[in-house]
Amino acid sequence: MxxxxxxxxxxxxxxxxxxxxxxxxxxxxxxxxxxxxxxxxTTITDGGYFTHFELVTLVSSYYLFIFxxxxxxxxxxxxxxxxxxxxxxxSKCNKCINNLQPKIYKxxxxxxxxxxxxxxVNAGSGYFKLSLVGVSIGxxxxxxxxxxxxxxxxxxIINEETSIPLVDDIPAIKPSRQIIYENDKSNLKxxxxxxxxxxxxxxxxxxxDYHGISYDVIEVDPVLRQSIKWSNYKKVxxxxxxxxGSYQPLNDSSMIISALSSYTRDGKTSLTxxxxxxxxxxxxxxxxxxxxxxxxxxxxxxxxxxxxxxKTQIDEERKWRKWVxxxxxxxxxxxxxRTREEAYQAFNWxxxxxxxxxxxxxxxxxxxxxxxxxxxxxxxxxLQKKYNLRDDVRQSLYEECDKWTKAVRDKGTPFLGGTxxxxxxLSVYGILSSIEGCIAFKDLLLNSKINDWYYEMKNSVxxxx
Numbered sequence: 001m002x003x004x005x006x007x008x009x010x011x012x013x014x015x016x017x018x019x020x021x022x023x024x025x026x027x028x029x030x031x032x033x034x035x036x037x038x039x040x041x042t043t044i045t046d047g048g049y050f051t052h053f054e055l056v057t058l059v060s061s062y063y064l065f066i067f068x069x070x071x072x073x074x075x076x077x078x079x080x081x082x083x084x085x086x087x088x089x090x091s092k093c094n095k096c097i098n099n100l101q102p103k104i105y106k107x108x109x110x111x112x113x114x115x116x117x118x119x120x121v122n123a124g125s126g127y128f129k130l131s132l133v134g135v136s137i138g139x140x141x142x143x144x145x146x147x148x149x150x151x152x153x154x155x156x157i158i159n160e161e162t163s164i165p166l167v168d169d170i171p172a173i174k175p176s177r178q179i180i181y182e183n184d185k186s187n188l189k190x191x192x193x194x195x196x197x198x199x200x201x202x203x204x205x206x207x208x209d210y211h212g213i214s215y216d217v218i219e220v221d222p223v224l225r226q227s228i229k230w231s232n233y234k235k236v237x238x239x240x241x242x243x244x245g246s247y248q249p250l251n252d253s254s255m256i257i258s259a260l261s262s263y264t265r266d267g268k269t270s271l272t273x274x275x276x277x278x279x280x281x282x283x284x285x286x287x288x289x290x291x292x293x294x295x296x297x298x299x300x301x302x303x304x305x306x307x308x309x310x311k312t313q314i315d316e317e318r319k320w321r322k323w324v325x326x327x328x329x330x331x332x333x334x335x336x337x338r339t340r341e342e343a344y345q346a347f348n349w350x351x352x353x354x355x356x357x358x359x360x361x362x363x364x365x366x367x368x369x370x371x372x373x374x375x376x377x378x379x380x381x382x383l384q385k386k387y388n389l390r391d392d393v394r395q396s397l398y399e400e401c402d403k404w405t406k407a408v409r410d411k412g413t414p415f416l417g418g419t420x421x422x423x424x425x426l427s428v429y430g431i432l433s434s435i436e437g438c439i440a441f442k443d444l445l446l447n448s449k450i451n452d453w454y455y456e457m458k459n460s461v462x463x464x465x
Contacts, residue, residue: 160281160282162279162280162281163275163276163278163279164248164249164251164278164280166243166247166248166272167230167231167240167246167247168247169247170247171230173218175191175216175217175218176218176358177217178217179208179217181212181213183212184212184213186211186213186214186260186263186264188213188241188263189242190208190213190215190240191217191218191240191242192205192215192216192218192237192238192239193220193227193231193236193237193238194218194220194236194237195219195220195236195350196350196355197349197350197353197354197434197435197437198222198236198237198434199332199431200252200253200431201237201434202431203253203257203426203430203431204237204253204257205430206426206427206429206430206461207256207257207423207430208260209461209464210426210460210461212464213260215239219355219356220236221360221364221368222372223368223371223372224364231249233249233251237253237256238251243270248271248275250275251294254294254297254427255278255294257426257427258278258296258297258298258300258301259274259275259277259278261300262274262302265300265306268303269303277296277301278295278297279294280292280295298321298322299318313422316416316424317416317424320404320424320427321423321424321427324427324431325427328400328401328404328431329431330383330389331389331393331396331397332397332431332434333379333380334380334381334387334393335394335396335435336435336438336440337377337379337380338380338393338394338440339377340373340374342439343373343376343377344369344373346373346376346435346437346438346439347369347370347373347376349437350369351365351368351369352437356368356369394443394447397440397448398447401432401444401448401449402450404428404450405450405453408453415453415456415457421457421460421461425457426457428457429454429457429458432444433458
């Protein structure tokens with residue numbers, strides 16, 4: 001945070017650091033007469049960094065502290081100036097010096113001190129009391145406001161609901177490769193903005209490849225991300241459909257798969273209309289943090305009831321798709337980047353699999369490998385704690401994969417979907433395929449029961465059956 005620049009907050013920062021940044025920012029606004037107080041407070045509370053009670057108490061206390069400090073400094077300066085002027089005048093008049101008593105000096109000094117500063121010699125004690133009063137008032141106001149907020153109806157939690165709009169123009173970027181299937185009947189012209197080894201991108205590719213849907217691949221630099229600057233959505237994958245000269249973005253891997261599956265199975269509703277069934281919402285969670293999500297992303301949209309599957313099968317598929325996003329994917333990073341050596345090995349494989357040597361300049365490729373590896377090694381440690389993984393993170397990965405294979409085995413069929421993979425099968429396969437060249441994946445095959453199912457899935461995806 002620069003002293004006169006925008007405040008930069010991160011929910012993962014210690015609260016004392018956040019408080020220090022807010023304090024510095026408020027102090028600068030007081031001195032510089034800066035005005036974006038409302039925006040600052042909205043950012044802090046919406047971000048879940050402090051409750052309204054804490055924020056009001058903090059800000060009011062520091063406002064009073066700054067006010068008191070400025071006045072106290074002014075008082076001290078006035079005192080010293082008055083002392084200097086008085087003794088300078090007295091030194092010019094020896095008679096006056098001989099006749100004046102120390103008590104008179106003191107009275108005159110105090111008189112001038114009070115007349116100029118408006119404060120007494122015990123001003124420090126008064127300011128301390130004033131600060132305590134400010135803290136008390138801030139606490140009372142903050143408590144009252146917090147009670148008011150807690151007692152409000154919960155309808156305010158969803159602040160905004162919008163559909164993903166069409167985009168009139170997207171910068172022309174040469175695809176890194178084109179995947180073309182001769183028997184593609186989707187009538188879609190698709191471009192996939194991706195990282196080659198991103199688990200969520202691999203999940204989308206698994207769906208497209210299994211169903212034989214053609215698409216262009218645009219590899220995104222995972223550090224600079226220049227090729228998706230046109231998008232308000234700053235994550236990958238982004239799948240863009242060229243529709244009569246306009247472009248329909250689809251964001252979030254689960255939403256992409258659900259929307260495309262609905263489109264190909266329905267055959268009557270346009271993709272643009274189907275996207276409207278998956279609105280983007282912003283909401284405030286229980287901790288007060290503002291978050292974004294896509295509604296209905298695990299649901300398929302039909303004009304009529306699905307004649308091929310029962311409700312139980314549909315619910316089971318949806319449950320495991322959600323498990324992939326909420327549980328399985330979070331076991332990957334702590335395992336792939338378990339040590340610094342494994343992180344370097346993984347990023348070198350990412351470079352090889354993604355053809356980074358052909359797509360990016362040498363300096364950019366090295367930055368992606370070495371900066372990315374070190375960053376992800378540190379992030380992996382934090383994710384291990386965040387998702388309560390075992391001390392030996394490999395065990396968490398093995399256990400989750402065995403949980404999946406048990407569900408498939410209990411069905412008595414090659415896949416959870418039966419004789420053919422369903423969307424849950426494709427999601428699990430896509431996620432795991434993202435680490436296929438890593439040390440963690442080799443250990444997984446040796447220490448879990450995933451091997452047979454995985455290679456059966458790989459064969460089905462590659463042969464579109």
